[in-house]
Amino acid sequence: MTFDDVKTLLGEVRINYSIRKSPEISSALAALKERAVLDGEDDAAEELCCHEQILTIQECYLKAFAQMKTGEYYEAWCVLEKAENTLSWLLTNYPKYAGCFELRFICATVPRLQSLFPYKYxxxxxxxxxxxxxxxxxxxxxxxxxxxxxxxxxxxxxxxxxxxxxxxxxxxxxxxxxxxKYSVVFLSDPATKERKDQYNYSVVQYLISRLAEPFDGWSHEVTKRRHPHSRYSFVGRNEKCPCESGMKYKKCCLLTDGVLRPHIQFTFQKKPLLAAEAVEYSE
Ligand SMILES: [Zn+2]
Ligand SMILES: [Zn+2]
Incomplete structure (x- = not known):
């Protein structure tokens, strides 16, 4: 595999991601780099090193996408962080790569995916x-x-x-x-000491279940919307308002026509896999 072959494979990741063999690309890059170093071609070795990082970024993004599909959310979160760090190194030192190899898409998508995760501390x-x-x-x-x-x-x-x-x-x-970002606070089972994932990933799950391909475009908007009081019939008038304002229900949202809750509206570039509706989430 020549360097040009590698560049073509990396450039066409949007269409070849499911069939290309990344270990082969990785070992081709390593062999080319070794040769360049032996020949004293430091500039070529540097360029090959950059392409190794580009492969890492693409593979991390693809892996995180697959892990979110199968419900391995914390694992996906860690891989997204690796993509973020590698991207940040590459684009700080070599901004010329920002517009190629789908890095613009990945660079815009990683932080938006991270923002949908429920982790706060x-x-x-x-x-x-x-x-x-x-x-x-x-x-x-x-x-x-x-x-x-x-x-x-x-x-x-x-x-x-x-x-x-x-x-x-x-x-x-x-x-x-x-x-x-990987040191998320998890609860542990007091008996077995095993990690218990207490988080609600419904927003990430909602999005990912509707995306057929990793490079399908989407956007989202976070707003607030009033939800009918009938959904909150379990909350007493003198209890705290479900909008989390800290005030009593009867002195807050009960005075209006619904409970004010965060609301995320997704927009998909392609027809989503399932009928899309809005999703409510709680922080
Ligand atoms: Zn040194
Ligand atoms: Zn309220």
Whole structure:
């Protein structure tokens, strides 16, 4: 497989995603890169490294789409984060790729999918890092003792990052906007200590069940709408209003013709798989 073959396969992901073999593309890229490094062609190695990241982004998006289809929502969430991080590295360092390989679609879709997930709080560990090593030259480095390699830079086809060791965990905090999104707060079963997924994924499920193909376009709008009081007959007049305003029901929405609740309206580019109606969700 030549580099041109790889570029064609990556460029046509919208139509070939279900039949192309990504391990083959990946090993072709690795072999081409190895050759370029041996021949001292650093620019070629850098370009090949970028295409490895493009393959990763596409594969992460496709995997997350498949996982959402089968109800593996937390797994999909983690893979979406990997797509987000890889995209952010690529487009910060090489903005010229923004318009190709469906990256524009993926870049717009990943954050919109993430916004439909019910997660609000995350565990954020605080560390004290004693030793940091450069992945390129393997020197221990500090602010006073830099090695000259830039984190995120490509050297002989490899991305520079910092390897940390000798970490002291200072503590953990529960936060709303973490630097890493995978540390979702889950409940655990007190008897078995197994993770219990207490979240409601109905919005993600609603959307994904209506999309036939990963690159079908969609958009959504979050608004509020009044829902009939008959749906909330289990709530007493003196209890808190189901709109979550914190006020008593009788002093809030009961004075109007319905309970004000968030409402998401989806629009699909192609005819959706099932009859689409609006979906109500609660935060
Ligand atoms: Zn270095
Ligand atoms: Zn209310």
């Amino acid at each position: 995350f565990i954020s560990p605080e560390f004290l890092i004693r030793t940091k090593r450069c992945s390129i030259c393997e020197k221990n480095i500090s602010i006073r003792n830099p090695c000259g390699h830039r984190v995120g830079g490509v050297y002989k086809g490899k991305i520079c990052h910092r390897e940390v060791s000798d970490i002291e965990v200072l503590g953990t905090a529960i936060v709303a906007n973490p630097s890493q």
